[in-house]
Amino acid sequence: MDNKKIIKKSRLMFAGISAALSLALAGCSSTPVAAPTPYKSASTKASYGYSSEKVSNSEYRVLFKATDKTPADRVQQYALHRAAEIAQQQGFTHLAVIKTNIDKKPVMAREIMTNNEEPVAFNIDRQCTMSGCDEVAQPMAVASSNDVVKTQINDIYFSINVKMANDMTSLGKNAFTVQEVLTKPLEPKNGS
Numbered sequence: 001m002d003n004k005k006i007i008k009k010s011r012l013m014f015a016g017i018s019a020a021l022s023l024a025l026a027g028c029s030s031t032p033v034a035a036p037t038p039y040k041s042a043s044t045k046a047s048y049g050y051s052s053e054k055v056s057n058s059e060y061r062v063l064f065k066a067t068d069k070t071p072a073d074r075v076q077q078y079a080l081h082r083a084a085e086i087a088q089q090q091g092f093t094h095l096a097v098i099k100t101n102i103d104k105k106p107v108m109a110r111e112i113m114t115n116n117e118e119p120v121a122f123n124i125d126r127q128c129t130m131s132g133c134d135e136v137a138q139p140m141a142v143a144s145s146n147d148v149v150k151t152q153i154n155d156i157y158f159s160i161n162v163k164m165a166n167d168m169t170s171l172g173k174n175a176f177t178v179q180e181v182l183t184k185p186l187e188p189k190n191g192s
Contacts, residue, residue, distance in 0.1 A: 034111035034153045037066035039078045039186050048155075050082040058164045059098075060086050067109065068154040075158045077186065083162040084181035092164035093178055096171035099161040104154040111151045 042049035
């Protein structure tokens with residue numbers, strides 16, 4: 001084989017390996033992680049986090065997609081916080097939730113399992129031959145301290161329709177000021 005054919009064959013083999021590796025990595029990264037969803041923008045339609053759409057000049061629909069590992073009150077707080085950010089950007093001082101919707105869809109996810117127990121690395125067996133018996137250590141498969149397993153979780157789709165205004169009277173008694181929503185911390189203090 002001449003050098004040109006060898007180089008061409010090597011390039012094709014390298015391209016095939018690269019494509020297979022890329023597909024394997026993409027498959028791993030598209031599987032959700034069974035962990036709480038932080039407050040963030042959803043980068044795509046399938047991503048976790050918030051997204052919104054304008055319904056009218058003073059009404060928006062805000063969706064927060066999260067895993068069921070995210071506390072329900074946190075998901076609601078995230079959606080309301082995003083609505084308040086939009087209201088502020090649009091020049092409104094008050095907002096009221098006029099409609100809520102929640103949907104759950106099962107999905108397979110990756111979960112990191114931690115084991116605090118000291119794993120037993122070897123099982124002791126007796127092995128006997130014609131010359132006598134000896135104890136022999138047999139390696140056995142044990143869970144490491146950080147195994148990744150597949151588990152079923154639910155994706156939570158929590159949406160709110162929010163009406164915005166510059167006065168409380170037009171929104172009713174359940175209205176919030178944008179400032180009171182935005183000043184409430186998104187994460188609880190002391191990890192609780």
